[in-house]
Amino acid sequence: MTLRAATLRRKPVADLVAEGDHGTLKRSLGLGQLTMLSIGATLGSGIFVVLGEAVPVAGPAVVLSFVLAGVTALFSALSYAELAGMIPLSGSSYSYTYATLGELVAWVCGWCLVLEYGVSVASVAVGWGQYLNELLRLAFGFAIPDALSGPPGDGGVVNVPAILVVVLAMVLLLSGAKESARANAVMVVVKIGTLVLFCAIAFSAVQAKNFTPFLPLGLAGLSAGGAKLFFSYIGFDAASTAGEEAENPQRDLPRAILLSLGIVTVLYCLVAVAAVGALPWQRFDGQKAALSHVLDVVSDNPFWAGLLAVGAIVAISSVVLTVLYGQTRILFAMSRDGLVPAALSKVDAKSGSPRTNTLVVSAFVAVLAAFIPLGKLADATSIGTLFAFGLVNVAVLILRRRQPDRPRTFRVPLSPVTPVLGVLCCAYMMLSLDGATWLVFGAWMVLGLLIYFGYGIRKSRLA
Template sequence: MTQRTGSSATRAVLFRRKSVEDLVAHGGEGEGGHLKRSLGLGQLTTLSIGATLGSGIFVVLGQAVPVAGPAVVVSFILAGITALFSALSYAELAGMIPLSGSSYSYTYATLGELIAWVCGWCLVLEYGVSVASVAVGWGQYLNELLNLLFGFGIPDALSQPPGDAGGIVNLPAIAVVLLAMFLLLGGAKESARANFVMVVVKVATLVLFCAIAFTAVKAGNFKPFLPLGLAGMSAGGAKLFFSYIGFDAASTAGEEAKNPQKDLPRAILLSLGIVTLLYCLVAVAAVGAFPWQKFDSNEAALSQVLTSIVSNKLWSILLAIGAIVAISSVVLTVLYGQTRILFAMSRDGLVPKFMSKVDPKSGTPKINTLVVSVFVALLAAFIPLGKLADATSIGTLFAFGLVNVAVILLRRRRPDQQRSFRVPFSPVTPLLGVACCLYMMFSLDVETWIVFGGWMLLGLGLYFGYGIRKSELARRT
């Protein structure tokens, strides 16, 4: 009897939940101040576009084409559909629980503290590690631009992480992360303005690429369409899912949005639609203009395609500039999302309280931003890109799966709760979202699963060593 009672008490602790009302009541509240509500629909939409558009096209496309062949176009669609199911769930929950914690907060209200911690830990992987991996790709395009303009680039020893081409430290990656940090310290509104300009530049760059590449498209480059079979297409989709990471970035701005209930769902779905359309257009143009067998898995795939089409290096220079701006925008917006998620976890006591301390002048979590930025900069400087991208994908898929489950649970537990957006055909649509996430997860290789398992063990160690005792819910009981 005592053993059962002890077991029940343990479950009660691990799966204690915060009510929706409790979560929303503390929205915007930090240590010593409040986040400022300053972002409208346009800024929220470009925040998600900024976080998403760039990483897949400018960095990962060159790695996916050798895996999927011309079917990489369908791989993008497959990854986009997987993202759509989860985006619909995000849209419902973001309007219902407009908090900085994103899926971490949604899980806290439905599956309990332990699962919320696991979700938050996955988000640390999704946001923090993806910033680092994208920053690594930024250096590739910087070198491309320097070579085009001056005929030389930064030596590999100073532009590659250890283990890649004789690299020692990736200085360009450090530079772009620190640049994003300084923009974020200025405030959410100022960062959003800078991001808007960068989003316009990178969309224009991709449109320019398509206009040039479509002039060289050959039907023969699409034959055979499935040279590596359905398995290759699926593997390409799993790899390219990395390129959709970021559509949920608007949900991390829930406490800084002017009208979160209406604008957050719209921003999430609108940004995903725009990004998917651009991805498919660019993929068709790239594979149609350049034989898939010649893609060599480098991080500057679009530049490789453009160089093969036109001899005038002006276009390659413009593309390199656009890529640099595009990836800078990804670094800025994803780094923003990481700081806001840790802000929410800190407010709940699961990570140290200084992470939720708000600077009264700028209305931003200043110390949080400094700590996260320095950590990400060091990660970007010393870790190779490839495994970072795959590990990020599996963590993101896990978090997305939990969001779909959260929608189903809240529909059953809180059917009368006001929702500004409702997932159509629920629970079928969220269940499809869970199924797609699982399918994508099991398409990744064993090594990625081992890395993910190690990450989870580290996270659980931190929770049982710190979070379970410091939790705000623990203090109330």
């Protein structure tokens, strides 16, 4: 087989579906649990932490930045919904591109997902430590020393709280998917309640003058804020990584993806309006636990800020758990295809979870969370995600052309216009990110290609 033929080889959709139907993972998740999985993976540090970084960039227009990021996510969510119903596998967009664009592009997509899931878990773990410190400060008057609660370059030496939350999530995942889903459902209810509480208090302090000027940094600030806040929508695709553990994947996966995105978008916009309306946008600069800071100022009562910090800790724990879950399932699918070592697709007979995979991923994420600053992690996550989302939109267009009669439980409306808009929006958001982020992304891609041509191309099951 020539090099060109090897990189372009594809897995037929029928083979992928059959693989999922006879997989080793246990089918135990219903629509409610799948929706909670996606909400759990999405609703977290983006609103609790990254909002504080986006407001100084966009000003009050951060509300529209959320809308911009949400519309970009919606185009891709529609494509995910169609493909998840057709190809219900743990590999998510990696599997979709394997069926349409060939093995090399599938590897690149999977490598981007490793960046998306692995790095986003690390970044939200960093945010968890920030809110833990806020809670300790409000409740007990002290905080974990900077040396032990922040990475090098951000005033610290090692982020111990971030390591702790990753280890806790790892323990839950090792107990099995059903047990992890139950724990996540409880945490999702807590964090939705926390954001509703924030809105109730902050809206009582909203002042119209805080919204003027609405675009102090112009349209460039609006789009830069949207690029940063796209990180807040990462995770709606988590349900697609549970394709082999869903009880009725063809019906429930599309519903879970779109339902979760709708719920999250409404909450984000309400919280953003309440936050910038209650506090002048200039006062967000440098605030790591932004929402807790808003309540601390407007209520003049540390109890509410402390309660929100508790909710944020629970919320971010849920994100760490669910996104770490998605990462392990992506590597599970890549391992089953032979592109990464076989040990990563071995399933524990008792718990039904990929044990070695979970341990390896958790160790990788814990190291990232311990030593890399949040801002760099969030931007690197966004660019990898946008690239993968763009490929999903392309996959929809290709399968509509190649297999127009294949049964679909959900169809993207207004295709091909909608998927094309999805590709264009992803490209626009990627171009809004800074040069340093592109440099990191390029280095990550080079490393991935070296691994593929040095290992994956020879070990592939299609070889």
